[in-house]
Amino acid sequence: MNIRHQHIIQLVSERGSISVSELSQIASVSEVTIRQDLNVLEKGGFLRRVHGAAVAPESDDVGARMRTRYATKKRLAEHAASLVNAGEVVFIEGGSTNALLARELSERQDITIVTVSHYIATLLRDTGGDVIILGGLYQKSSESVVGPLTRICIQNLNFHKVFIGIDGWDALTGFNGRNMLRCDVVNALMAKQTHTVALTDSSKFGQIHPYPLAPECPFSHVITDSDIPDADREILAAQGLQLDIIDIV
Structure with a gap:
C-alpha cells in the first residue's frame, strides 16, 4: 500500500464518502488512476465503490x-x-x-x-x-x-x-x-x-x-x-x- 492509498483511506474514513473527482484533485493524479486505486482498496476491504465515489465500508460495529x-x-x-x-x-x-x-x-x-x-x-x-x-x-x-x-x-x-x-x-x-x-x-x-x-x-x-x-x-x-x-x-x-x-x- 502506497502513501496515496493511505491518504484515500483516511479521507474516506473521515468523511464517510468522497467523489472520484475530488480525490483526483487532492492527489494530483488522473481520475483513471484514482479508480484503479479504489479497485485495489475495495478488494482489500478498506472502502466500497459506488457510482463516481468511494464510501466507508459497511459495518454493524457501532x-x-x-x-x-x-x-x-x-x-x-x-x-x-x-x-x-x-x-x-x-x-x-x-x-x-x-x-x-x-x-x-x-x-x-x-x-x-x-x-x-x-x-x-x-x-x-x-x-x-x-x-x-x-x-x-x-x-x-x-x-x-x-x-x-x-x-x-x-x-x-x-x-x-x-x-x-x-x-x-x-x-x-x-x-x-x-x-x-x-x-x-x-x-x-x-x-x-x-x-x-x-x-x-x-x-x-x-x-x-x-x-x-x-x-x-x-x-x-x-x-x-x-x-x-x-x-x-x-x-x-x-x-x-x-x-x-x-x-x-
Whole structure:
C-alpha cells in the first residue's frame, strides 16, 4: 500500500464518502488512476465503490462507525439533543449518530430513554435518567435486539420522539435499510405515529439497500448535514418533511 492509498483511506474514513473527482484533485493524479486505486482498496476491504465515489465500508460495529465522519455526526447529535424537552420519553433506535445522541443526553436526569441497542444502554449505564431497554433476539454484530418480541414491546410503550438511523435514501426508493430485521423494528416504531426523526449524515443519500423503511408511515423530520445534494434536499422539502440542515464547519 502506497502513501496515496493511505491518504484515500483516511479521507474516506473521515468523511464517510468522497467523489472520484475530488480525490483526483487532492492527489494530483488522473481520475483513471484514482479508480484503479479504489479497485485495489475495495478488494482489500478498506472502502466500497459506488457510482463516481468511494464510501466507508459497511459495518454493524457501532464504535467503528462512530469514528467515521465523527465531527459531522457529533454536530448532528448536538442539534438533535437540543430538541429533547424535559419530561419526554425518547426512543433512540441505533446507529452511530444515535449513539452520539445518547452521549449528548447522558447527563439529563429529566428524561427517559428507550432503546433496542445494548451499545447505547451501556453508554447510559452510569449517568442520566431512566433507561428502558427492550427485549428480543440479540443481534451480536449490531448489539441490538430485533424480532417479534421487540415489536410487542414497542406496541406497549409510548414515546414523545423517536430518533432513527438509516442506511440509505434515494428519490425512487425513499428511506431504506440493509438489515431486514432491523428495518422491521423501525417500521414498528413508525406505526406508532409519533414524532419520528431520521438522524443521519449526508453520506447516506443516494444509497439504495434492499429493505424499505416506513413505506406507509413517513418520517416527520429529517436531521442531516449541509453536504446533502441540493436535488435530494428539494425532494424531501416537497414531501412536507421538517428538514434541519446543519452547517458543518
